[in-house]
Amino acid sequence: MNLKSLAKDTAIYGLSSIVGRFLNYLLVILYTYTIPAESGGYGIVSNLYAWTALLLALLTFGMETTFFRFSNKADEDPERVYGTALKMVGGVAVVFLALIAFFLKPIAGALGYSLHPEYIAIFAVITALDAFQAIMFVRLRQQRRPIKFVALKLSFIFASIILNLLVFLVMPRFFGRFPALESAWQRFDYGVGFIFLINLICTALVTFGFIPELKGLKLKFDWALCRRMLAYSWPLLLLSLVGILNQVADKILYKHLVPGHEGLVQLGIYGACAKIAMIMAMLTQAFRYAYEPIVFGASKDKNNVSTLAAGMKYYIIFTVLAFLAVIVYLPLLKHIIGSSYWEGLGVVPVVMLAELFMGVYFNLSFWYKLSDQTWWGAVMSAAGAAVMIAVNVIFVPRIGYWACAWAGLAGYGTSMLLSLVIGGSKMKVPYDVRGILGFAGLGVLIYCLHSLPVWLGANLPAWLSITYGTILLALYGLAVLKSLKKHKEI
Numbered sequence: 001m002n003l004k005s006l007a008k009d010t011a012i013y014g015l016s017s018i019v020g021r022f023l024n025y026l027l028v029i030l031y032t033y034t035i036p037a038e039s040g041g042y043g044i045v046s047n048l049y050a051w052t053a054l055l056l057a058l059l060t061f062g063m064e065t066t067f068f069r070f071s072n073k074a075d076e077d078p079e080r081v082y083g084t085a086l087k088m089v090g091g092v093a094v095v096f097l098a099l100i101a102f103f104l105k106p107i108a109g110a111l112g113y114s115l116h117p118e119y120i121a122i123f124a125v126i127t128a129l130d131a132f133q134a135i136m137f138v139r140l141r142q143q144r145r146p147i148k149f150v151a152l153k154l155s156f157i158f159a160s161i162i163l164n165l166l167v168f169l170v171m172p173r174f175f176g177r178f179p180a181l182e183s184a185w186q187r188f189d190y191g192v193g194f195i196f197l198i199n200l201i202c203t204a205l206v207t208f209g210f211i212p213e214l215k216g217l218k219l220k221f222d223w224a225l226c227r228r229m230l231a232y233s234w235p236l237l238l239l240s241l242v243g244i245l246n247q248v249a250d251k252i253l254y255k256h257l258v259p260g261h262e263g264l265v266q267l268g269i270y271g272a273c274a275k276i277a278m279i280m281a282m283l284t285q286a287f288r289y290a291y292e293p294i295v296f297g298a299s300k301d302k303n304n305v306s307t308l309a310a311g312m313k314y315y316i317i318f319t320v321l322a323f324l325a326v327i328v329y330l331p332l333l334k335h336i337i338g339s340s341y342w343e344g345l346g347v348v349p350v351v352m353l354a355e356l357f358m359g360v361y362f363n364l365s366f367w368y369k370l371s372d373q374t375w376w377g378a379v380m381s382a383a384g385a386a387v388m389i390a391v392n393v394i395f396v397p398r399i400g401y402w403a404c405a406w407a408g409l410a411g412y413g414t415s416m417l418l419s420l421v422i423g424g425s426k427m428k429v430p431y432d433v434r435g436i437l438g439f440a441g442l443g444v445l446i447y448c449l450h451s452l453p454v455w456l457g458a459n460l461p462a463w464l465s466i467t468y469g470t471i472l473l474a475l476y477g478l479a480v481l482k483s484l485k486k487h488k489e490i
Contacts, residue, residue, distance in 0.1 A: 062236025
């Protein structure tokens with residue numbers, strides 16, 4: 001395994017992910033400081049973006065991983081694989097848009113947005129464009145072109161930020177002169193509708209950056225290849241759907257489990273606080289973007305199991321570091337969201353730990369992807385989703401959004417353990433169990449030491465808590481550096 005290459009690509013892909021998430025955090029600040037928690041507006045945002053994530057998984061139907069697998073097969077033409085995948089996803093997206101347009105009002109009513117069917121229409125177009133772009137983004141990753149990948153991702157982010165600033169900071173100043181603007185603002189749930197419209201505009205603009213990649217539509221569609229790819233991808237579709245359900249089912253179900261305005265208020269609080277915990281998902285995504293091409297590209301290498309073992313170890317090391325850093329600096333990070341949302345900050349550690357479990361599960365998943373037994377992934381993810389949904393349905397009416405956090409942890413934990421047990425009998429990977437448990441155990445110890453004053457009832461000032469936590473964090477960092485010195489290639 002070329003760990004230097006992995007680190008370099010992770011850093012470049014991480015630029016779009018980390019910088020993008022950071023700048024989106026700025027938008028969370030903007031939204032939660034201008035949209036009061038009691039309005040329920042941010043609950044609408046959380047709910048509809050959850051639906052978008054689920055539908056995006058449906059419209060891409062596992063074709064991203066399928067594209068990687070087939071483009072790296074010796075007997076397949078990468079150009080033909082790309083053209084076939086692009087046309088398949090594009091065709092499904094067009095059918096999806098046609099169905100939404102025909103049944104728009106019934107769908108809007110069923111989702112609880114009968115007063116705003118335009119929200120559903122906007123999100124349908126956004127999701128279709130995102131699905132189509134997903135294949136072109138994965139093409140850039142397969143070609144190891146991270147610079148263009150990052151440029152397009154960041155162009156979306158910067159355009160979105162500029163437009164959001166104009167809408168939420170500049171436009172309200174003209175309400176007195178133009179009453180129609182204020183009327184639109186109130187009609188669209190304190191600017192929530194404008195958030196969706198801005199997303200649509202920026203997503204459409206990114207499509208123009210893919211003009212060279214759109215030439216793939218001119219490539220001949222291969223029906224035989226299509227059938228082989230679909231045979232590989234349908235379990236991945238199930239895997240992706242249940243995986244996304246693990247992430248968003250709570251936000252989809254919440255307004256039905258806690259109906260009415262109060263449900264949207266609580267969902268908004270939970271969704272805002274969960275944004276702080278998304279640093280774990282951000283690191284996992286950056287790691288995945290760089291890691292998948294390396295693993296699939298080396299699938300014929302007899303040392304590939306060593307690649308998987310090393311990847312797991314260093315993923316654990318750095319995500320535990322990220323977990324501890326967020327916990328230590330939470331007194332500062334909480335200002336990412338408006339103070340009316342702070343009552344939900346307690347869920348942050350639980351949500352972050354759930355994301356860490358999800359990342360471990362991702363690292364454990366290559367055994368069935370490389371052996372073309374992707375149906376195993378669907379089974380294990382379905383088990384995790386079933387646990388997560390059950391916990392939500394049973395406990396959300398009793399303990400509110402705390403159930404969402406614990407449900408995510410239980411769901412990802414179930415899938416992770418199943419993959420560890422079943423995968424261990426299918427592919428022998430020499431994981432450094434001692435090293436992994438050592439760093440995980442050190443992370444638990446530092447977390448407990450940092451939380452001890454709170455558990456004892458001591459209310460430390462923020463500056464003292466941060467100073468104490470920084471010292472503990474430095475101890476973990478020293479342990480990491482000591483480990484890295486043994487591996488000069490890192």
